Amino acid sequence: MRNIFTIAQRELVSYxxxxxxxxxxxxxxxxxxxxxxxxxxxxxxxxxxxGLLGSMVFLTLMVAPFATMSLLAQERATGxxxxxxxxxxxxxEVVLGKYFGALAFYISMLVLTLPxxxxxxxxxxxxxxxxxxxxxxxxxxAAAFLAIGVFASSLTRSQMASAGIxxxxxxxxWLIGWVSYLVGGEGSTLADIAKNISVFEVFGDFEKGILDxxxxxxxxSLCIVSLFLAVRVLEMRRQV
Amino acid sequence: MIQVEGLTKYYxxxxxxxxxxxxxxKGEIVxxxxxxxxxxxxxxxxxxxxxPATLGTARIAGIDVYEDSIEARRHIxxxxxxxxxxxxxxxxxxxxxxxxxxxxxxxxxxDRLDLVMDQxxxxxxxxxxxxxxxxxxxxxxxxxxxxxxxxxxxxxxEPTVGLDPNQIMEVRQLIKNLAGxxxxxxxxxxxxxxxxxxxxxxxxxxxxxxxxxxxxxLTAQIREVETIVVEVATDDGSVPRLLQDIPExxxxxxxxxxxxxxxxxxxxLGTDIRSQIAEFVVGKGWGxxxxxxxxxxxxxxxxxxxxxxxxxx
Numbered sequence: 001m002r003n004i005f006t007i008a009q010r011e012l013v014s015y016x017x018x019x020x021x022x023x024x025x026x027x028x029x030x031x032x033x034x035x036x037x038x039x040x041x042x043x044x045x046x047x048x049x050x051g052l053l054g055s056m057v058f059l060t061l062m063v064a065p066f067a068t069m070s071l072l073a074q075e076r077a078t079g080x081x082x083x084x085x086x087x088x089x090x091x092x093e094v095v096l097g098k099y100f101g102a103l104a105f106y107i108s109m110l111v112l113t114l115p116x117x118x119x120x121x122x123x124x125x126x127x128x129x130x131x132x133x134x135x136x137x138x139x140x141x142a143a144a145f146l147a148i149g150v151f152a153s154s155l156t157r158s159q160m161a162s163a164g165i166x167x168x169x170x171x172x173x174w175l176i177g178w179v180s181y182l183v184g185g186e187g188s189t190l191a192d193i194a195k196n197i198s199v200f201e202v203f204g205d206f207e208k209g210i211l212d213x214x215x216x217x218x219x220x221s222l223c224i225v226s227l228f229l230a231v232r233v234l235e236m237r238r239q240v
Numbered sequence: 241m242i243q244v245e246g247l248t249k250y251y252x253x254x255x256x257x258x259x260x261x262x263x264x265x266k267g268e269i270v271x272x273x274x275x276x277x278x279x280x281x282x283x284x285x286x287x288x289x290x291x292p293a294t295l296g297t298a299r300i301a302g303i304d305v306y307e308d309s310i311e312a313r314r315h316i317x318x319x320x321x322x323x324x325x326x327x328x329x330x331x332x333x334x335x336x337x338x339x340x341x342x343x344x345x346x347x348x349x350x351d352r353l354d355l356v357m358d359q360x361x362x363x364x365x366x367x368x369x370x371x372x373x374x375x376x377x378x379x380x381x382x383x384x385x386x387x388x389x390x391x392x393x394x395x396x397x398e399p400t401v402g403l404d405p406n407q408i409m410e411v412r413q414l415i416k417n418l419a420g421x422x423x424x425x426x427x428x429x430x431x432x433x434x435x436x437x438x439x440x441x442x443x444x445x446x447x448x449x450x451x452x453x454x455x456x457x458l459t460a461q462i463r464e465v466e467t468i469v470v471e472v473a474t475d476d477g478s479v480p481r482l483l484q485d486i487p488e489x490x491x492x493x494x495x496x497x498x499x500x501x502x503x504x505x506x507x508x509l510g511t512d513i514r515s516q517i518a519e520f521v522v523g524k525g526w527g528x529x530x531x532x533x534x535x536x537x538x539x540x541x542x543x544x545x546x547x548x549x550x551x552x553x
């Protein structure tokens with residue numbers, strides 16, 4: 001537990017000593033700000049976070065590969081991984097430490113978007129319940145994306161390859177929802193499956209303020225499976 | 241302190257090391273000597289728990305490195321071959337990070353940090369960002385991170401590789417100063433390094449241990465003849481033939497340097513016929529320029545062992 005904290009802390013500090021963290025933060029905040037501004041100046045705009053949260057989940061999907069690509073791939077490429085893995089630290093602690101470091105960075109970025117709902121609630125009648133559910137959904141989606149990113153980063157020593165794998169997986173779980181429209185909408189089993197594993201569809205519920213345990217389970221299991229696989233990849237070198 | 245028995249590691253069908261066994265006692269400094277690709281790094285990676293062996297066991301301070309890997313690692317300070325560090329961290333930050341991962345508590349860590357930085361000559365670079373340090377200083381940081389938790393065993397993989405001659409001397413001196421406090425095992429393919437820093441040498445080649453002894457014993461064991469260099473001023477071509485006629489001389493070879501009339505004269509082990517040769521050369525009026533015994537270096541031993549695969553252990 002202490003090791004996870006030590007590693008996470010180092011990762012978080014290292015984000016802010018590299019330009020990547022600032023590029024990602026600026027990118028994220030610039031576009032959320034832009035979308036927020038456009039949306040409130042629309043005639044008849046409602047005081048709600050729905051549209052913005054939807055855009056934020058998409059922006060998260062765009063930045064997560066870049067936020068996670070260096071975590072393990074860089075250590076593997078430069079050789080620092082050998083030093084880390086010969087300390088009295090378990091592989092799972094290394095993976096979780098890296099993961100929580102990335103998550104802490106994301107949360108610090110997300111906190112900077114809180115002025116948007118605050119502005120909305122000052123000048124309008126914002127449904128805070130729905131907003132918090134939306135944020136929870138965003139956080140869960142980000143947690144899943146970052147976990148997938150950690151897994152992608154464990155696979156290769158090339159950061160670009162890691163980001164590439166990551167984006168591929170994200171687009172797949174984002175767009176899989178379209179399958180449900182292709183195969184005839186409601187009713188067919190295939191359409192149901194596609195809908196239930198599409199981030200776009202699952203997040204849609206959170207965005208509307210609906211807290212459904214099946215959606216929470218979806219994101220949490222994505223996290224667990226990805227992190228488990230990342231640990232397995234690290235352990236592969238220990239094969240006899 | 242280090243006990244290795246029958247260690248074998250295959251990478252796919254290729255054996256990297258075969259049936260490697262050795263012991264290192266507490267407080268010893270031992271060199272693991274071998275050409276590149278002999279299996280030094282593989283052995284060290286197994287000892288440090290980075291990867292398992294296919295067969296055999298290794299114990300550090302009595303703890304099996306595979307069965308109880310985490311516990312064994314607490315007793316080891318490891319410096320890998322390429323000392324790669326987090327280049328974005330400051331020296332003291334990085335060392336503190338390593339100390340924490342070794343399970344050290346704050347007050348203990350603070351004391352140890354000052355001591356280790358002092359020991360490795362890093363006190364003035366405490367706040368430097370590792371990425372801005374020269375290779376020599378990075379190597380010291382690498383050594384400092386291995387020392388931070390005051391481990392029983394230090395495993396240093398090629399600690400001087402890539403350094404300039406001055407830095408090499410500094411790092412060697414540092415390692416020598418650690419003798420007694422820690423058990424040190426260092427790998428190298430540079431012979432003088434092994435000779436200068438270590439009490440005992442284990443020579444490994446093609447994944448097998450070919451010799452193990454003190455540097456002095458190794459050179460003594462391998463030597464079969466005494467060799468003397470004789471250089472004369474004038475040579476009418478009869479010098480090698482007449483030298484050969486001295487009863488104790490077993491062979492005479494000309495040194496490759498054409499500009500000199502220098503010969504290598506081999507005699508039976510344990511004989512010293514220098515005065516006899518001197519008299520002989522002076523008597524012939526050839527003009528004696530040089531006469532000295534040739535010491536066999538560890539380098540010759542090494543070459544002989546690793547090229548002819550001749551076991552002496």
